[in-house]
Amino acid sequence: DAKTTQPTSMDCAEGRAANLPCNHSTISGNEYVYWYRQIHSQGPQYIIHGLKNNETNEMASLIITEDRKSSTLILPHATLRDTAVYYCIVRVLERSNDYKLSFGAGTTVTVRA
Amino acid sequence: DGGITQSPKYLFRKEGQNVTLSCEQNLNHDAMYWYRQDPGQGLRLIYYSQIVNDFQKGDIAEGYSVSREKKESFPLTVTSAQKNPTAFYLCASRKGTEETQYFGPGTRLLVL
Numbered sequence: 705d706a707k708t709t710q711p712t713s714m715d716c717a718e719g720r721a722a723n724l725p726c727n728h729s730t731i732s733g734n735e736y737v738y739w740y741r742q743i744h745s746q747g748p749q750y751i752i753h754g755l756k757n758n759e760t761n762e763m764a765s766l767i768i769t770e771d772r773k774s775s776t777l778i779l780p781h782a783t784l785r786d787t788a789v790y791y792c793i794v795r796v797l798e799r800s801n802d803y804k805l806s807f808g809a810g811t812t813v814t815v816r817a
Numbered sequence: 818d819g820g821i822t823q824s825p826k827y828l829f830r831k832e833g834q835n836v837t838l839s840c841e842q843n844l845n846h847d848a849m850y851w852y853r854q855d856p857g858q859g860l861r862l863i864y865y866s867q868i869v870n871d872f873q874k875g876d877i878a879e880g881y882s883v884s885r886e887k888k889e890s891f892p893l894t895v896t897s898a899q900k901n902p903t904a905f906y907l908c909a910s911r912k913g914t915e916e917t918q919y920f921g922p923g924t925r926l927l928v929l
Contacts, residue, residue, distance in 0.1 A: 736916060747821075747907050747920030748860070791859065795916065803911065804850070804875065805918060807859035 708792045713812040716786075722779040724811055726792030729773040736795045737768060738805065739777045741788040748791065748807075751777065782815045789813070820844065821921035823908050828926045830895065830902060838893045838924045840908030847913035849891035853877060854905040854923075863906075866891055867913075895926065903928050 709727040716722040728737060736755050740748040752759055752766045754775075759766045765778040779786055791810040795803055821842045830836045840849065848867050852860040852875075862875030866885040880899025885891055891910075895902045905925050909918040 738916075745905075745923070745925075747909075747923050750917045750919065753916060803848070803916065803918075804862050804865060805860075807852070807861070809857070809859050 708794055708808055710790075710792050710808065710811045712809070713814070716779075716782045716813060716815050718784060718815055718817050719781055722782045722786065722813060722815070724777040724779075724790050724792075724813065725774065726777070727774045728792070728794050731772050731794055733772075737766070737772075737775050738791075738793040738795060739764070739766065740791045740793065740805075740807075741786075742791070742810070743785075743788045751790075753795075782813075784815050784817065787813060787815045821908060821910055821919060823906075823921040823924050825924060826922070828924055830926060830928050832928065833897045835894055835896050836926070838895065838906055838908075838926070840891045840893065840921060842889055842891075842910045842921075844910060844912070844919070845888070846910035846919075847888070848911040849885070850909040850911070850918060851875075851881075851883065851891070851893045852907045852909065854907060860907060863893065902926055 736753050738753040739751040742748040751763050754766045768775045789810040789812050791807050793805050824839045850865040851863040854860050861877050863881050864883040866872035882894045905923050907923045908921045911918045
């Protein structure tokens with residue numbers, strides 16, 4: 705399994721971009737990078753995922769380095785509601801078409817007014 | 818509304834008692850998952866099911882049991898063999914052709 709390394713916590717000013725790094729140096733060629741977030745006492749929420757190319761959706765952008773050993777999640781204009789634990793996950797494939805997500809401790813992001 | 822529901826939101830268990838946590842989805846998703854989360858920790862996989870009447874153990878299956886008799890339902894039983902059941906339990910589902918898992922709101926289990 706490819707492991708991920710994230711900072712334990714980070715602060716961000718409201719209205720500014722939040723850049724969340726993730727290292728996954730042992731990632732395999734067919735493994736995707738996923739980002740989820742979990743607001744306190746709620747279920748995790750899917751944000752974005754990617755394989756090689758950079759991705760953007762209405763929530764965030766995902767930048768993956770060319771060697772795929774690290775990635776950055778960008779929240780372009782952080783709001784107080786973005787305060788959450790952010791998980792960077794590399795998908796593990798088990799059997800045919802089975803998937804499981806291995807959640808680490810994540811990064812606790814606090815957006816301050 | 819389509820989505821995943823878990824009930825109850827809070828559940829209390831006495832020592833030596835089995836309890837069952839409900840997870841229902843009306844998204845027509847094929848796969849369903851149960852995770853456990855302890856304070857300050859990430860999620861750990863308990864069981865998962867790809868299709869009806871089939872399920873596999875995850876990383877911490879001991880002391881838990883599941884069934885998948887219907888596509889939309891994946892109940893989790895926390896048995897008396899689970900010595901430290903106090904945790905936040907999360908259910909998720911996934912459409913067979915897609916990567917993303919969608920999570921329910923969770924059930925918080927407390928032992929009295």
